[in-house]
Amino acid sequence: MLTGQALAAFRKQLLAWFRQFQRDLPWRGTRDPYRVWLSEIMLQQTRVATVVPYYQRFLERFPNLHALAAAPEEEVLRVWSGLGYYSRARNLQKAAQQIVAEHRGEFPSRLEDVLALRGVGNYTARAILSIAFEKTHAVLDGNVLRVLARLGAVRGDLRASLRWQELQDSADAYLDRESPGDWNQAVMELGATLCTPKSPQCLLCPVAQFCQARKWGIADLLPEKQKKRVTVELRLAAAVFADERGRTLLLPPPQRHNPERLVDYGAALASNLWHFPTVSFNGDPIAKLRSHLRKLQMHNQDGNLQFVAADKVRHTVTYRSITVEPFRISVRKLPCVKGAKRVPLREITVLPVSNLTRTVARATLAAAAKQSEPLECVERPETRIPHSD
Numbered sequence: 574m575l576t577g578q579a580l581a582a583f584r585k586q587l588l589a590w591f592r593q594f595q596r597d598l599p600w601r602g603t604r605d606p607y608r609v610w611l612s613e614i615m616l617q618q619t620r621v622a623t624v625v626p627y628y629q630r631f632l633e634r635f636p637n638l639h640a641l642a643a644a645p646e647e648e649v650l651r652v653w654s655g656l657g658y659y660s661r662a663r664n665l666q667k668a669a670q671q672i673v674a675e676h677r678g679e680f681p682s683r684l685e686d687v688l689a690l691r692g693v694g695n696y697t698a699r700a701i702l703s704i705a706f707e708k709t710h711a712v713l714d715g716n717v718l719r720v721l722a723r724l725g726a727v728r729g730d731l732r733a734s735l736r737w738q739e740l741q742d743s744a745d746a747y748l749d750r751e752s753p754g755d756w757n758q759a760v761m762e763l764g765a766t767l768c769t770p771k772s773p774q775c776l777l778c779p780v781a782q783f784c785q786a787r788k789w790g791i792a793d794l795l796p797e798k799q800k801k802r803v804t805v806e807l808r809l810a811a812a813v814f815a816d817e818r819g820r821t822l823l824l825p826p827p828q829r830h831n832p833e834r835l836v837d838y839g840a841a842l843a844s845n846l847w848h849f850p851t852v853s854f855n856g857d858p859i860a861k862l863r864s865h866l867r868k869l870q871m872h873n874q875d876g877n878l879q880f881v882a883a884d885k886v887r888h889t890v891t892y893r894s895i896t897v898e899p900f901r902i903s904v905r906k907l908p909c910v911k912g913a914k915r916v917p918l919r920e921i922t923v924l925p926v927s928n929l930t931r932t933v934a935r936a937t938l939a940a941a942a943k944q945s946e947p948l949e950c951v952e953r954p955e956t957r958i959p960h961s962d
């Protein structure tokens with residue numbers, strides 16, 4: 574652990590590097606806790622380049638905490654649509670409402686109050702408080718963990734509780750008390766740009782002289798790899814209805830009391846958002862989808878709907894590997910289903926939908942274009958589907 578003059582020099586060099594070379598990002602330089610909070614939530618498990626346009630669009634629509642707290646949830650999800658991990662958006666809005674109700678709309682500045690907000694964990698609370706309020710809380714996320722592990726040549730499972738605590742102690746000890754906000758961002762920036770998981774660029778590193786892993790030539794080997802969780806394969810079949818006007822049918826976010834449980838939809842496809850009728854299967858996807866549509870009262874008993882396969886869509890969420898098989902079902906009129914909405918298949922994002930649902934829509938449109946069939950096909954004459962038009 575660095576102490577005394579070495580620690581002072583370490584802090585000085587890292588801060589100077591950060592202030593000169595930090596990336597130009599839209600949330601840099603702001604002390605507005607609402608903006609800092611929004612950026613931290615959006616950056617969870619999401620790359621910086623992906624977040625930038627969403628961050629800007631979100632602020633245009635919800636420029637402050639009050640606007641976010643007062644908006645309909647569906648509108649918040651629509652603006653978030655495509656960024657993934659939608660519980661973040663729901664929690665963000667619930668926390669904004671909490672702040673309005675419990676703190677008169679002023680973002681709290683005490684750690685325990687920030688930790689009490691929906692969706693805010695230890696890392697996020699510390700990041701917001703240090704950046705927006707200059708509170709002396711050191712952060713510990715994946716980037717910081719890697720940098721600290723290399724600086725101190727720490728081996729083993731970094732997420733084991735004892736080792737994690739030791740690294741949090743190091744982060745606290747290294748924290749620059751004069752500029753905690755810049756300091757936390759500097760360590761994270763080092764981890765994101767130079768001290769990267771693969772091939773750290775030690776020759777360009779502003780604190781290379783303090784790094785034990787570099788001295789021992791083991792920077793590439795740290796942090797040590799942990800066993801991967803076994804991947805679970807999930808196969809889903811999705812029904813993409815298309816009527817004569819090019820409209821499709823989306824089901825609302827699954828509720829606990831829905832007869833079709835989330836496990837049948839495939840949680841990843843629905844993400845608690847609007848989605849195509851979807852079911853998991855092992856054998857024949859069409860047979861399973863037919864019976865699923867019957868359960869939803871979207872299929873007539875004759876079973877005459879025609880299912881036209883589109884290209885499979887593959888998606889990975891943490892340890893789940895998902896394959897979706899979309900089937901276009903051309904009908905004269907869309908089935909009438911309580912709670913479902915009719916939207917243009919080419920513009921399903923008028924409702925909040927997941928990226929996977931969008932990709933399924935695109936795959937279906939591409940398949941229709943390939944077969945040179947108009948999307949607005951005419952239903953087989955014998956097919957009778959209940960409708961409400």
Ligand code: SF4
Pocket residue numbers: 720723724767768769773774775776778779780781782784785786787792
């Ligand atoms: S010297 Fe290399 S391994 Fe050490 S902190 Fe810098 S980039 Fe990371």
